[in-house]
Structures are given as structure tokens and as C-alpha cells.
Amino acid sequence: MTKTNQLFKPGQYLFHEGDPSEAIYLIREGTVSIRKMKGAAFTEIYRAHSNEVIGELSFFDRSPRSASAVALTEVDVVEISFKSLEDAYGKIPDFMKSFIITLSTRLRNANDLIKRLQKDFSTQENKTLANLQPEGEESDEAENTPKKSDTSDQEDSK
Helix, strand or coil: CCEEEEEECCCCEEECCCCCCCEEEEEEECCEEEEEEECCEEEEEEEECCCCEECHHHHHHCCCCCCEEEECCCEEEEEEEHHHHHHHHHCCCHHHHHHHHHHHHHHHHHHHHHHHHHHHHHHHHHHHHHHHCCCCCCCHHHHHCCCHHHHHHHHHCC
8 A cells, every 4th residue: 555654834735625636644643724715715614633534535536625635733644545545445345335435425515515505605694784784874984085065164164
């Protein structure tokens, strides 16, 4: 089985959302943030710690990475290539493979649904905030901007 030990410093990415997948990672030491992009920012969906495996969904469905993984602390991982896992996976009965593939597909679909719901919620939240502003009132920025009548009153008093 091909496996490689790797060290990551805080802030280093193990992989990015959308990257092709070629390995899973066993975290020996450290903490990894699993993040999904939300516009220009991200949402942390999980924190993985020592003795946890990350990147496993992609092994079963061969889809691109559904999230990014970034080291929060110094992280020591064992990277296990998909190629080396194929031998072990090949020995699993077909009904178990179907079970595993179904679970991974459902998890990935749940991830996609969460992302869509977050987007819908954010859009709805912005609309609600806009509707809460009383009619005829301007935003804070508009209140601090001198109006034409304000400047003419100042000129009259000179």
C-alpha cells in the first residue's frame, strides 16, 4: 500500500474544493478545518482531529473534492493513494460496494443541499433586512450626507 507521511503548517491547504481527488488522508496529529466556499468567503463545516480520515468521499464516487481542507495547527498526515486502496476495495463484496457508494452519494448530495440552502437563506435575509427599513427613510450614509437645503442654510448664516 502506497502511503506517504506529510507535514502541513497552519494555513496550508491539504486540498482545495473542486480539486481532482487522488488520495485520502489519515490525520496523525493536529487539527484540520473542512471548509466550503460561500461567495468570496468560506463556511467551516467540520473540524477534523487526530486519528480521523478526510477526503474519503472522493475515493468512493471519484468526484472532485467537495470541500477544502486547511491545517489549523501543525498537522502530520498519512496520505494514502487511491491506487493503493483499490486492491483492498476490490476484495469487498459488490453489495457492500453498493452500500458504500450510496452512502457517499447521499453525503455529497447533503453537502450540495446545505450549500444551496445557505445561499437561499443569505438572499432571503438580505431581502428581509431591506424590507425592515421604514419607507421614506434613507440609509445611515444618506443621513450623514449634507442635503442641498442644509448647505444653503449655512451659506445664508455667513
